[in-house]
Amino acid sequence: MSFFKQVLATITGIIITGIIAFFLFFFMIAIIAQFSSEKTQPAPPNSVLYLSLDYNIIEKSVDNPFEDLDLPFGMAEKSIGLNDLLARIEAAKTDDNIKGIYLNASTANVGFATLKAIRDALVDFKSSKKFIVAYSEGYSQKAYYLASTADKIYLHPQGSLDFRGLGTSIMYLKDALDKFGINMQVVRVGTYKSAVEPFTMNQMSPANREQTMSYLNSIYNMFLDDLAASRKIQKDSLFRYADEFVIRNADDALKYKFIDGKLYKDELIAEIKKRLNIDNKKDIPVVSVLNYGGTPTNNKDKSNEIAVLYAYGDIVDGEGSIEEIGGDKLSRELRKLREDEDVKAIVLRVNSPGGSALASDIIWREVDLTKKVKPIIVSMGDYAASGGYYISVAADSIFAEKSTLTGSIGVFGLIPNAKELLNNKLGIKFEEVKTGKYATMLNSWDKPLTEEEKAIMQQYVNETYQTFIKRVSDGRKIPTSKVDSIGQGRVWTGEQAVALGLVDKIGNIKDAIRAAAAKGKLDSYYVKEYPQSESPFSSIFTTSKDKIRMWMIGEDLGEYYKYLKELQKLTKHTGIQARIPYTVEIY
Template identity: 60%
Template sequence: MKSFFKYVLATITGTIIVFAILFMVMIGFITATFSNMGSKEEVYVPSSAVLYVSLDHDIPERTSPNPWESMSLPGYGEMKSLGLNDIISRIAAAKEDDRIKGIYLNPTYVNTGMASLKEIRDALVDFKSSGKFIVAHSDLYTQKAYYIASVADELYMNPEGSLEFKGLSASVMFMKEALDKLGVEMQVVKVGTYKSAVEPFILNEMSSANREQMTAYLGSMYSAFLENVSEGRQISIDTLKNIANNFLIRNADDAVQYKFIDGKCYKDEVLSKLKERLEVDEKKDVPAVSLLDYNKDGKTETKGDRVAVLYAYGDIVDGEGTEGRIGGDKLSRELRKLRRDDRVKAVVLRVNSPGGSALASDIIAREVELTKKVKPIMVSMGDYAASGGYYISALADSIFAEKETLTGSIGVFGLIPNLQGLFNNKLGIHMDEVKTGKFSDMLTSFDRPLTEEETVVMQAEVDRVYNTFTGKVATGRNMDVSAVDSIGQGRVWTGSQALEHGLVDGIGNLNRAIQAAAAKAKLKDYSVRYYPTQKDPFAELFSTSKERIKMWMLDDELGEYRQHIEQLRIVLKSSGIQARIPYRVEIR
């Protein structure tokens, strides 16, 4: 008994000590957080400095308030990242900043889509128009990294490094066989020959229609990719195609031979070249500031007429949504606010979404239509504005996309899992129930297949939603419904293809959409304001910190493969009829 009490006392004492230590750590953590939140001073920029740009971090559509950014979690490193909006605005600010003499571009793995990459590249081209230089260097160049680096005045790589230039590819993960082994049947009701979002669950390879559309839009993206590299390096497109098709560049020597780079050198040699440009003593460090830290963005004008930029990025979901997901209720409420705000004379809806809930998309589209009756509303498309992303765009005054944007995908589907084989044959689980009518358990019992009557009902609803979708596109784009249907059927188009088919009005970035909105509203002097208004960093700390840490850890463990897990989770959690692009295309 004595030893028992000794053991209990030791356990209690140990628990108290652990909690005390955790409490002290938490106090230190919160203190550091508040300290970081309070430090908003402009970062010191030396005179005759270079702006260091790597882009080797997550690039969301918009920078989120992050009180953790200058902190590190053990094993996970720093948590800094910068949104596309701030990357572009900071490069623009550096162009006008007399202290910044040039850019040192050091990309390797660039984690964003091709349309966003084009916007960054355009910002770098504009930076060069000031007469300032861009020098690029990397130990290795992925295709996205080289695409960005090809804008540089001087382009170098490690003598033992590698450079990828072999053409673009896109793959789809198919899970039917795995689901069959688990005893899971995915029941599909859809409209659209090309609506292939459901294919990974019911096939083991692409359908001929899906292969046709993927080949077409990947070829369109490749043409835009080659066009920009050709312009940057002064190499003909035919030569670039030959180099890629025959995999002629594998190392630094090959890259020099085919004029893809200006020379081989190690990092210290590049730094010496920068010192020479800046007229800095060889014994001193290169005066530099990182794009992640540089914050000379200029002050936002708060008086007078405004053009509002409203961000809509992520999957479209019912309700309020979360960070990185477009909630139908939340975004429609934001549109109502902007419509009623007399200071806001025009609206630009910035869409970067593969779609999602058809119902939420329709709710948002209604608010776009109502806003259009009161003031100009333009759409600027990012990497994706497809299916539900196009649904919420179609009724705007004008739509602008990049050549590389994936859009269209006008089609809908319903996906209903039948887990009977898993429950009965694999797990030995059986269910029974009573009901008041033959449809009482429709879409709530996943332990049986749909009946023939239920399938008819589902198909009728999917057809109805598709007819609504195509009708609104026809209204917004001033087309016949039959014409919309002919380019609809779930088919995905690039921005340049969409322009040919009348789905967008012009090729251009966010700034072009802002200028078009201001012109339609007949504004000369105006400020640009960004919405939704972002939360206080303290509120963000407690509302999204758990989710962010989880995503950071998944990224660290799974890397580029996390997207497949995330896509599967999103589709399986989705309810109701969906207007969603087949998959996210990762260009390699």
């Protein structure tokens, strides 16, 4: 008996020691990171602001003390919030130490609304008469869209420039699911509610193709309009160049006036030195936008606060994670801001494809209550669709970018049936014991829904859709019949949504802040962002086994990881969903 006690004590000691060592390890890493990582810093005299997009651009910056260390599981990933990126470009505009921007971008892995916001900030920067020089070994279409704002655009002599028009693709999984013996049972409302199509079809439905082409053309028109204005090239010519794919290399780009010259890196450095009037033997003073500590001038009248509340990610029930909109968490933030007498107006920044219909309604209620107490204005990012639109409709007014994807007024439920996989392929069977006819209706994957159960689920979906329509009708002052006709799950761009009355104005977050100030009759105010940053070390404790596993899978799958991630997202969502059709990636 004493032997087993000793074994148990040894095992317990090992476990406790391991836990202590784990926390000590990360504590030491955190201390090292705290002292080794570069802090935000002022720009040196006669310098350039270096802007590259080879890092993640998220909606709001998150402190990460590990980003300068080579750590696994995505913990050292460099990122910057769009909020800080725009603020630093704005600050550089009036910073006497900064003479210009060096834009070095090959790719830009962001949505078009985010891209447009950055581009507008660069255009505004140029009003200071400071220079922007763009250079790359190869421009993607999105990177070139930003580079087109520059005074001079240069390309490596052997480089490339991608200009073929915009496109998107959707992966369909029905045949693969059939092979596994999984049947996705769907209940939905909306002709265009195509979030479930990849699981139930092998090709795009005519309705989905129609809406996809519609919003793609809307974004493409904006894209070509902006390029035409910046490069002084006719829009019709741009369309033809892309359609015929005539621009492929540096010579083509120069011939068609897409660039101003072909340069090697040493020649580019020499030109920037010439602009700064620096001796060729000296280095160029430079500060990265990641580290630049400049902040734009902000009125410091502490009695008039405009709160900017960020809501980005999937909408989920409960608290959610740092990358999700938890219905309970966001509602609590709204209540606090509503009850804070120093907060005179609120801007709700929404960047979400939607999610839980219930959580969306919980948030909607708080927005509606807030509007009765103080102004609340919505600013839309890349997405504010389905549930993302649901939480927006009660606001006083809504601002969107031209390329924001919004609308998608429709709901669905997705119930997997793995009877073929479990029973026939794996030999796994279940026996039920229940006290009510419907007690196990949604608790097992090994049986199809009965006709009665389908009818019950369809009733849930229909009722949720009618509630959704009413919320839109009440908030936007549109008859329910019209909401239904432009709803049906259809996705619209911000530009289209303005014409339909779903959005009030095209504008960015600064426009929304100005509107909030005007609505609140504030001559002077200051802006504060919410929710307040969590502990920079919180990522240590949220790096779960699942997160580590998915990171490792992502390393192996590379670019195909995004498809697995989308599949995981949709299959884990329970209850009635108000979501945009998949994640739209335009390239």
